[in-house]
Amino acid sequence: MLSEFKNFILRGNVLDLAVGVIIGSAFTAVVKSFTNNLISPLLGIFLGKVDFSKIVLTVGSAQFKVGMFVNDIINFIIIAFVIFIIIKAVNKIVKKQDAAVIPSKEEEYLKDIRDLLEKQAK
Template structure:
């Protein structure tokens, strides 16, 4: 059982996943700091120096931290936008790589055969 666990944990996919989670957590901390320290004050300038983190809705003894929720939504949107840009860049890179690959001889022969068959059918 220990050797199976060792084989599982040493596979590339598990290590890649762990690295992704660690980088994701670090990136989330950076985005949270960006939102709290730059975006919120900037929006506060336009909205009359509103500090989102201090917006609280109190009903009875319950407090709803609306401002914190707004900050979290902003964090999510920033992260989602950056992930979108990364995926778009990766797709562009992959398409560029696909275009630069020369067709194999088999593909060229198949294209020639296709073209000949099309000429015969006309």
């Protein structure tokens, strides 16, 4: 059972996922800092408040942290946009690689021979 677990952990997909989660966490921290330290003050200038994250709507004893919610929405939009750009770039690279792999005449002949042999075997 221990060797099965070791094989599972050392598979490429699990390691790639772990790296992705770690990089994603670090990227999220950078985006959060970007939003809190650059975007929010910029929006605060237009809204007349210096600290945008402190906008709170109080109803009775309940406090609705509208500014923090807006910060989180901005974080989400930035992260989603970056992921969108990365996926578009990766798809473009993969498309170019697929187009670059043009089979040679020999490969085409071998495929034709393989197909004919498969037909004869049936």
